[in-house]
Amino acid sequence: MEDQTFAKKPLSMGQKVERIRVFRGIKQEFLANKLGISQPQVSKIEQQDEIEDSLLNQIAEILGVTPETIKNFDEENLTYHINNQYNFYNTEIKDNATNNFVFNPIEKIAELYERLLNSEREKNELLKNQR
Template sequence: MEAREEIEYETLQKISEILNFPVEAIKNFDEDSATNVIANTFFNNHDHSSPQFATLINNSPNFDPLDKIVELYERMLQQQKEMIDKLEKLIQRK
């Protein structure tokens, strides 16, 4: 599945149900943001006193998590509006 350019929507739905995560979040995945979230989670759950540990991971996120949540919410709303528009057009054709 990782080698594919696109994944079918039904497959995404199954994955989102298993992960309990919105399909839109998977479709709009941002690797840099995910890396920061993972690094911050890892850093916050381990001993900060280790000098080797401190050199491996940067504890300063370069984004505001609340801004990212708002951004994701806005993208999800936009996608919902687009889907409603498409459905309305389909209904008008019939």
């Protein structure tokens, strides 16, 4: 049998926007509202290979990042950063035998998901109170 390695296809600009938007806990509807377009148009933007600079600048501002952050977005670097931040700040979670940090990725994913849910709940409450 032939040994096959699968090269990861680089993310398109739209996919990078989507990943950052989801990571920040922002819904397509919110982004659409801020851009003055419809939610389906945001969905189309997130499927594009390239995004014009003026639109990318607007999206970056709404997402709270720089356009360069979107252009240079890399999931592997993000995962590495999250793992290192988690290990650095959670010093009470240690393996006593080696005194090394123990990292459980499933717990971290659950924690991030819970934070995203709480963020969405807070946003919904703020929107309800504005009406």
